[in-house]
Amino acid sequence: MRDKKYHHGNLKEALIEAGLEILSESGLSDLSLRTCAARVGVSHTAPKNHFGNMNGLLTAIAARGYEQLAEHMRRGLPENPTRHEVRNAAFEGYVDFARxxxxxxxxxYSSGRTTRDDPALKAGVGACFEILREASMNLDWDKAGAPDAELRAQIxxxxxxxxxxxxxLAGKLDKDATKALGVLDVVPDFGFRA
Amino acid sequence: MRDKKYHHGNLKEALIEAGLEILSESGLSDLSLRTCAARVGVSHTAPKNHFGNMNGLLTAIAARGYEQLAEHMRRGLPENPTRHEVRNAAFEGYVDFARxxxxxxxxxYSSGRTTRDDPALKAGVGACFEILREASMNLDWDKAGAPDAELRAQIxxxxxxxxxxxxxLAGKLDKDATKALGVLDVVPDFGFRA
DNA sequence: AGATAATATATACACTGGAAACATTTGATC
DNA sequence: GATCAAATGTTTCCAGTGTATATATTATCT
Known part of the structure; x- marks a missing residue:
């Protein structure tokens, strides 16, 4: 890094990745415009050009998060998965990612920090929602047959x-409870009647 | 308030209520030590004596929130409610309170802002958990009969x-989806088989 | 080449939570 | 009642935050 250029060249992407790293290493409270900028080696006002404000940066990071979540929900699937395999992978992947x-x-999933209408964010959410749609198909809930049974099962x-x-994550399920249930064992098989 | 006393007399309670008011009127981002203290008419370092730090104040406010949630989940119940009425009231009250x-x-339900081990907080969570236990009794899930079937249904x-x-709250369910489902109509009757 | 837009910096400001030293009141003990 | 310790509030200061404004540098296009 001898010849540090005035223009970074790929600052937008670099800032998002820096943010993801900080979230992974430290936590949400340590993620700030200044820590992100410092990690990339840039002034703390540089992000404004690419994201407008903090909200914009957080929104971009969250959008990337949804992409990663969608990946997680499809991870380890065989070539032509059964519907049961799709469902198991989706649910296991969801909880796995959260942990x-x-x-x-x-x-x-925080309410005020990101911009809901952002196209990239909505695309990421949509990808996850689509996987959940596939994972929820042909679930025989009680009200199956109702006009909106599929959407209902999906939600x-x-x-x-x-x-x-x-x-x-919030620590509301104490260890005894989760251990008794087997956590990841209970998730993919929530009592759905195939 | 002519003769303003040096000691407030009931500052701890006043600060909690001020925090609840700010949360109700403005939002989580407007809740700070200084805004709470200012609303009560006290210096911004006064809360330290009663709560230690911001985390302590937020924990106390959250604990009060769980008490209110428990109230909400029992609101409007008749004298000797049926199990179905208990369940409906609990689920409706839960979503009602969130909205x-x-x-x-x-x-x-945020992870880092409050102290999980706090006795008052745990008491509040416990009260809600107990209501959910009652609301989930005798639910005929697939795995009913298993050793931990009740805890499982509760969770x-x-x-x-x-x-x-x-x-x-996060805006992930668009209006068409919630409208098609009837939101509060779908909640108390989640496909449970009585 | 020269104008214009894009990109990054420098500086200043109001806000935040917290630490430290000090002031006031309350309450217990003699 | 006087006295001393503990509880309760204030004042002041500091590092950190996001953002607005003005400025500097580079890239791009005609």
């Missing part, structure tokens, strides 16, 4: 797995 | 209703 990246997960699946992940 | 107090709800109930509430 592996708690700070990022918290940012992704219930998402609620169930997300609520479980969040309660886990 | 009525989104900022407080976010604080209550699933909590995950389901909490996940739904959080996804709602």
């Amino acid at each position: 592996a990246q708690p700070a990022l997960f918290e940012l992704m 219930m699946s998402w609620s169930l797995v997300h609520g479980f992940a969040q309660l886990l | 009525a107090q989104p900022a407080l709800f976010e604080l209550m 699933m109930s909590w995950s389901l209703v909490h996940g739904f509430a959080q996804l709602l």
